[in-house]
Amino acid sequence: MRRINKKKLIVRILELIVILGTIILTPMAIKYATTIRGYKAIGGEYFIPLLGLLLIMIIETAYEEIKQKEKKNRRK
Numbered sequence: 001m002r003r004i005n006k007k008k009l010i011v012r013i014l015e016l017i018v019i020l021g022t023i024i025l026t027p028m029a030i031k032y033a034t035t036i037r038g039y040k041a042i043g044g045e046y047f048i049p050l051l052g053l054l055l056i057m058i059i060e061t062a063y064e065e066i067k068q069k070e071k072k073n074r075r076k
Contacts, residue, residue, distance in 0.1 A: 022052030
């Protein structure tokens with residue numbers, strides 16, 4: 001029987017939430033910005049996917065750091 005790593009599962013769920021939020025938020029932000037401006041242009045709303053990627057990288061890095069600290073503590 002496989003053991004489930006709860007921390008890794010939580011990290012994957014958080015990443016999924018970030019991805020889904022980015023997919024939903026980006027078109028809404030583009031439509032809103034176009035409505036406010038009154039014309040189609042490229043602005044900061046196109047950086048939302050990059051922000052989502054950055055959040056995923058931060059979550060992954062934090063998870064890896066916690067995992068390394070736990071390994072170090074087990075050795076002692």
